[in-house]
Amino acid sequence: MQNLKQLIKRIAFDLGFHAVGITSANDIPTSEKHFLEWRDLGYAADMNYLLREDPINAKPTKILSEGRSIITLLVNYYTKPPENPGRDFGRVAAYAVGLDYHTILKSKINLFQAKLRKEFGDHFISKGFSDSVPLLEKSFSRNAGLGFMGKNTLIINKPFGSYFFICEIISNLDIESDAEKEGTCGKCTRCIDICPTEALTVGAIPAEGEARQGRHESPLLDSRLCISYLTIENRGSIENDLRGKIGNWIFGCDLCQEICPYNKKIVETDWEEFKPQSGMGHYLRLKDILSIESDKEFKSKFGNTAIMRTKRKGLIRNACIVAGNNHSEECLPELINLSKNENDPIIKEHALWALERFNVLKV
Ligand code: B12
Ligand code: SF4
Ligand code: SF4
Incomplete structure (x- = not known):
């Protein structure tokens, strides 16, 4: 048994994963209960994959019926952002500055599975993912000691720290589980205090039931x-009240990670794929985004990055907000053009909103 675990850890480190932990593929009903309470509060917004009527999120064997254990893997994606280049730029969250992690991680996970198949032959059955199935990846990786x-x-x-991706391989291997790691935020509330939209709270629903009694924080x-x-x-319009609070974030947000003391002494990733020079980097020039004319042009710029997810429409909407918040004067011609000539009503409305921030609506 120990040899099996050693083999898995060796393969993980050989492939460049930074940490690995094992947990059982059994259901985790206490986490499911919490997840259901969370979404009953409306906190899942309109994310369809979290709103299934018969949720599988806490049930790995719904994904692989032969599943016995889960190998959870950590990949550090952190790179330090350069100094803010100023009001004409929007900021991208660190996880998206390089190449699209879905593609990069999927091929590494496939390699991992191929190596295991070589060891165990056709008897080995598995499925591997990162951020692509409705599984409670955080809860399982926590249980696995990550x-x-x-x-x-x-x-x-x-x-x-926290700037890492979680990947997992559910398989029919019987592997001894690792122990959950101790750790706590203590009295710190820095992330809650800094969040501009007050999205974070603690304790609105009790912590995860019996198993977690004595640990008072329920984030x-x-x-x-x-x-x-x-x-x-x-995909839609962003509420007026929230637009100002978005500040200069054009894609994602890292404020509640940046402030965290656990992220103060972390090392940068050694995966070239996740470095800013492999993708679009930490900052995007707003006028370059506002002037993207077609989905085809958007795809040719962002095709290899996670930014693709917003599509042209979402990214231009965000760029309008940041341009308005920053009073980026160099964006005025593009904003005026969008407010007059853009066909998409959401982009048009956000461009008008940005122009109102300059008081130049009637230009
Ligand atoms: C939906 C989603 C989002 C949503 C909702 C985020 C959220 N916090 O749930 C949005 C779009 C907002 C989002 C944002 C981000 N995301 Co996201 N997201 C997901 C996704 C797809 C599902 C998460 C989910 O199921 N949420 C539902 C909630 C209820 O689940 P939960 O938080 O796990 O809830 C558990 C705890 O609350 C726990 N619990 C309850 N009480 C208690 C008490 C104690 C004491 C303890 C310990 C636990 C506990 O029980 C619950 C059930 O298990 C996962 C991938 C996946 N499949 O898991 C990535 C994932 C969570 N995201 C990730 C990332 C990187 C981000 C961003 C950093 C990206 C960015 N920079 O913009 C931000 C971070 C925002 C934040 N502060 O969370 C990573 C996180 C890695 C990590 N270190 O944890 C994941 C795991 C993707 C991956 N495979 O790497 N994301
Ligand atoms: S990612 Fe930003 S908006 Fe979301 S909870 Fe963290 S600080 Fe708040
Ligand atoms: S900033 Fe970090 S340590 Fe402090 S409460 Fe938030 S997650 Fe915990």
């Missing part, structure tokens, strides 16, 4: 308020 759940609702690992995030949701997942 870290503890911080009040920013992210998994925090020592020494990697909760209301996606409807989170800048990450608003700028990436939300």
